[in-house]
Amino acid sequence: MTTKKPIKKFRKKRQLTEDQKQVLRDRINKAREKLKPAANLTVHESIRDLPDDHKLSPKKVRQWIKTQKELAASERKSAKQGMKGAYSKQCNHEAYVRNLVKYLRDGDYVDMFYGEYMENKIKRKCVAMAYESDGTPKRDLGVWYPDIGTYTQEMYDEDRGIVSEPPKKKRKRRKK
Numbered sequence: 678m679t680t681k682k683p684i685k686k687f688r689k690k691r692q693l694t695e696d697q698k699q700v701l702r703d704r705i706n707k708a709r710e711k712l713k714p715a716a717n718l719t720v721h722e723s724i725r726d727l728p729d730d731h732k733l734s735p736k737k738v739r740q741w742i743k744t745q746k747e748l749a750a751s752e753r754k755s756a757k758q759g760m761k762g763a764y765s766k767q768c769n770h771e772a773y774v775r776n777l778v779k780y781l782r783d784g785d786y787v788d789m790f791y792g793e794y795m796e797n798k799i800k801r802k803c804v805a806m807a808y809e810s811d812g813t814p815k816r817d818l819g820v821w822y823p824d825i826g827t828y829t830q831e832m833y834d835e836d837r838g839i840v841s842e843p844p845k846k847k848r849k850r851r852k853k
């Protein structure tokens with residue numbers, strides 16, 4: 678026993694004059710113009726006008742988001758196959774995407790790394806000094822300070838009075 682398929686009825690294509698086509702073209706162009714500024718509203722005003730060659734320009738960050746989403750998807754497949762460490766990598770990619778989206782939305786970069794593959798490390802900068810109770814400034818390693826530049830391990834050792842001696846050479850014992 679076979680059932681008959683219903684016959685599809687096709688609508689006749691509407692014939693438009695050139696004037697009608699032009700009116701429709703104008704209407705769609707006007708609608709597209711209204712959408713263009715809305716696409717830029719997702720970017721915070723503090724970073725909206727950054728040049729494209731800036732390290733953290735919105736154009737670059739959008740490309741990084743796309744790349745990281747692709748990497749997260751591939752790691753998700755690997756995790757389902759039971760590959761060791763794939764789930765951890767997937768979580769790292771997804772967290773990086775969340776941080777990049779937050780940067781575009783709020784203008785605050787909260788991640789310690791930047792770049793398409795998180796290959797560069799953010800350098801921290803002190804904007805307001807903090808002081809100990811005795812008046813000496815509080816400092817962290819690797820932070821740039823306006824009065825001394827980047828605070829290094831040698832500066833830390835000097836402040837604390839730590840004297841580093843060169844390692845002693847190990848002497849080999851003679852076999853008898």
